[in-house]
Amino acid sequence: MELEQMSLPVNNKLLSAYWSGSEKLHTFFEYKLHDTAFHKRAQYLKNMHYNTNELSNIIRSFMEPFGLSPKVNEHLSHLADGAKVIVGGQQAGILTGPLYSIHKAITVILLAKEQSEKLGEKILPLFWIAGEDHDLEEINHTYTIVAGEPKKRAYSERTVRKTMASTTDLNKAEMKKTINKIFKDFGETKYSNELYQFVVNEMDKSATFTDFFARLMNAFFKDEGLLMIDAAFIPFRKYESTFFKNIIEHNEKIAEVVVAKEQLLNDSGYGTPIEANVNNANLFYVRDGERFLLERRNNHFVNDQANVKFTKEELLNIAEQTPENLSNNVVTRPLMQEMTLPVLAFVGGPGELAYWATLKDAFSVLNLQMPIIVPRLNLTIVTRQVEQILAEKQLSVLDVITGKSDHLKRQFIESIQDEEAKKKIxxxxxxIDAQYEDLERHLIEQQIDLKQIVDKNKNYHLQQFDYLKSKIEQQVLLKHDNIIRQFNIIATEIFPNNNYQERVYNPYQYINVYGPTFVEDLLKLPFAITNNHYIVRL
Structure with a gap:
């Protein structure tokens, strides 16, 4: 593997301003991204109390079914002794979901190592699995490459209920069909059979989306000691009981300050990432694994669809007795994270940065402090096949992402068109048009009213000319199919559907080509936390 950095135009205004250390953003974040911030935050955490011994036991019980490596055991011991954590998280996608799930975990691990050295104390990597999320349509698919184009491959099982990823049973026969399609699209390499068998075996051991995701992530990162916790893990939910009560007690004020902060963010030109509402309780009620968003109405917490209506006291009792029946949303999840974990820094993508920007005052309502926010690494993987095409075309990855290669493809297609054939048609x-006009004049003179039939007949012939023209164009393109296919390959691999590769494909597409040490070798590269985009050449 070879590593290269490139500077990309940043389309996300908030991310660009955050990297620049803009004073304008000071009102939205507690810290600027700087070494001194980590020292300051570490000192702050020394004055906070966390039951890290219990937390370590909970994480151990969650991870034990997936296998505890020596490094994970070591990190669990450090956590029990009060070590701080770097946290990042993601939904439980199929085959770990898009590549950026892996990129987040890598960022978390590298940042934990870096800060361990700089602070002279053990800092641990922790991955927060958003297993409580119920939008299964976001996680039930991945993309492969078929005939040079991105192809969506989705798990076909559907449910009308808003069940959480952690409570939705896998239909293993249907999931295996999906995996079979995905691996067929990957194509056969010397790694394919072993890789396929591993994935299917891990799926067979899994009961839910979250189980499957956690098993695959653990296989990638167990030797790095990456700790994992599922937000919907019942022992963790019970651990959160007191913290849910805190959120309920301050519920109205949290909603109020978030709405005000988001309005300020919008006034500053950064939009409304969560579209907060003062009546939103920012909590879900969970019944039989299904989530229902609560809102405050007439001094009650209600959801009409679920036909539930709680007084504040009743909701506090639920938090006390059965906290597994509560779940966080985009506002309260960061607050819960801060109350449960000694978070030195949170690693997130551009979307997460935007909604965290609305939450600083919500942290203050609970007498908390927003942690340092660190944008995740951005990577594009370049296979040898793509590398060869880029060299042949004298193009760069940047040329593909910024549209230069697409422009050259259009120019080439225009240059090979048979203009003489088009002129003859x-x-x-x-x-034909003139002859039909002549015929129409003759029929009118003879007082024969067949205009509709004549027009229909004429249009039929003209359509046949269009058809002939299109078939000529197809044959011309077929003659130059190899060159056009090369343009399509680099666009599909590097910037599929006009989107970054890391948001579309899963890591197994590249493991199938590179081999089982793909993630291990990525971790050996000299990454730094930067606003540049990394190119990894396989």
Whole structure:
């Protein structure tokens, strides 16, 4: 593997301003991203109390079914002794979901190592699995490459209920069909069979989306000691009981300050990432694994769809007795994270940065402090096949992402068109049109009213000319299919559907080509936390 950095135009205004250390953003974040911030935050955490011994036991019980490596055991011991954590998280996608799930975990691990050295104390990597999320349509698919184009491959099982990823049973027969399609699309390499068997075996051991995700992530990162916790893990939910009560007690004020902060963010030109509402309780009620968003109405917490209505006291009792029946949303999840974990820094993507920007005052309501926010690494993987095409075309990855290669493809297609054939067809078009006009004049003179039939007949012939023209164009393109396919390959691999590769494909597409040490070798590269985009050449 070879590593290269490139500077990309940043389309996300908030991310660009955050990297620049803009004073304008000071009101939205507690810290600027700087070494001194980590020292300051570490000192702050020394004055906070966390039951890290219990937390370590909970994480151990969650991870034990997936296998505890020596490094994970070591990190659990450090956590029990009060070590701080770097946290990042993601939904439980199929085959770990898009590549950026892996990129987040890598960022978390590298940042934990870096800060351990700089602070002279053990800092641990922790991955927060958003297993409580219920939008399964976001996680039930991945993309492969078929005939040079991105192809969506989705798990076909559907449910009308808003069940959480952690409570939705896998239909293993249907999931295996999906995995079979995905691996067929990957194509056969010397790694394929072993890789396929591993994935299917891990799926067979899994009961839910979250189980499957956690098993695959643990396989990638167990030797790095990456700790994992599922937000919907019942022992963790019970651990959160007191913290849910804190959120309920301050519920109205949290909603109020978030709405005000988001309005300020919008006034500053950064939009409304969560579209907060003062009546939103920012909590879900969970019944039979299904989530229902609560809102405050007439001094009650209600959801009409679920036909539930709680007084504040009743909701506090739920938090006390059965906290597994509560779940956080985009506002309260960061608050819960701060109350449960000694978070030195949170690693997130551009979308997460935007909604965290609305939450600083919500942290203050609970007498908490927003942690340092660190944008995740951004990577594009370049296979040898793509590398060869880029070299042949004298193009760079940047050229593909910024549209230069697409422009060259269009220019090439225009240059190979048979203009003479088009002119001859256009000439025939004019001749036929003129002959039909002559026929219409004759029929009118003879007082024969067949205009509709004549027009229909004429249109039929003209359509045949268009058809002939399109078939000529197809044959011309077929003659140059190899060159056009090369342009399509680099666009599909590097910037599929006009989107970054890391948001579309899963890591197994590249493991199938590179081999089982793909993630291990990525971790050996000399990454730094930077606003540049990394190119990894396989």
């Amino acid at each position: 256009d000439k025939l078009y004019k001749i």
